[in-house]
Amino acid sequence: MLIRKLFKFENAHIVRGCSTRRCSHSIHGHSYKVELILEAHAFDNGQMLYDFGLLKGGPRDLIDAFDHAVAIWDGDDADYVAACKRFSERWISLPVSPSAEQFSRLFFRLVDTLLGLTDTVNGEQDVRLHSVIVHETETGYAQCFREDADNPRMGLIALDRIVFSDAITQAWRDPQLFEKLKRGERLSNPASV
Numbered sequence: 001m002l003i004r005k006l007f008k009f010e011n012a013h014i015v016r017g018c019s020t021r022r023c024s025h026s027i028h029g030h031s032y033k034v035e036l037i038l039e040a041h042a043f044d045n046g047q048m049l050y051d052f053g054l055l056k057g058g059p060r061d062l063i064d065a066f067d068h069a070v071a072i073w074d075g076d077d078a079d080y081v082a083a084c085k086r087f088s089e090r091w092i093s094l095p096v097s098p099s100a101e102q103f104s105r106l107f108f109r110l111v112d113t114l115l116g117l118t119d120t121v122n123g124e125q126d127v128r129l130h131s132v133i134v135h136e137t138e139t140g141y142a143q144c145f146r147e148d149a150d151n152p153r154m155g156l157i158a159l160d161r162i163v164f165s166d167a168i169t170q171a172w173r174d175p176q177l178f179e180k181l182k183r184g185e186r187l188s189n190p191a192s193v
């Protein structure tokens with residue numbers, strides 16, 4: 001069985017090298033919708049696959065980090081990167097360009113890492129991230145499956161190449177969340193939300 005939880009955020013970017021000139025040569029924004037799709041074949045103590053409320057903890061924090069922020073490819077022009085960081089306090093530096101495709105891979109890597117490090121406490125059974133859909137517009141989306149997330153032909157998304165600005169991490173309930181993910185620290189779900 002699959003379940004799906006939807007998240008939303010507003011983000012600005014440039015996607016260098018793409019065919020659409022407005023996309024590759026001008027900073028622009030999108031109202032993104034992100035679908036996290038989870039898979040399992042048995043239920044928790046509440047006869048749910050995974051309580052939607054639990055996804056409003058760490059997974060939502062990681063996605064909400066991108067809200068009202070600028071996503072920067074770390075291989076972009078150095079002057080552009082410096083200007084983004086100078087004039088926007090909320091920025092994320094990425095090892096890949098911020099296309100819908102790469103956003104879907106990025107969120108897969110982040111949320112999959114978080115879920116893999118999280119000890120469940122309510123009888124959840126073998127829950128795994130099935131896929132992530134990122135809607136960039138009303139008409140276009142990308143969907144990342146597990147085999148896409150680590151596909152070197154699509155560019156490696158190493159967590160230590162992702163940088164969230166201080167304004168972003170300080171807004172998290174746990175400002176150390178991403179550092180813990182990078183260290184592979186075990187986390188635990190709350191007993192109730």
Ligand SMILES: Nc1nc2c(c(=O)[nH]1)N=C([C@H](O)[C@H](O)COP(=O)(O)OP(=O)(O)OP(=O)(O)O)CN2
Nearest residue numbers: 015018020023028098099100101136137138139140
């Ligand atoms: N495969 C992809 N193609 C495009 C991406 C992308 O991330 N992956 N991104 C863009 C631009 O960011 C652009 O803003 C969105 O493109 P488009 O779908 O053309 O946007 P519209 O709102 O103009 O779409 P309509 O269907 O005409 O409303 C470009 N391509």
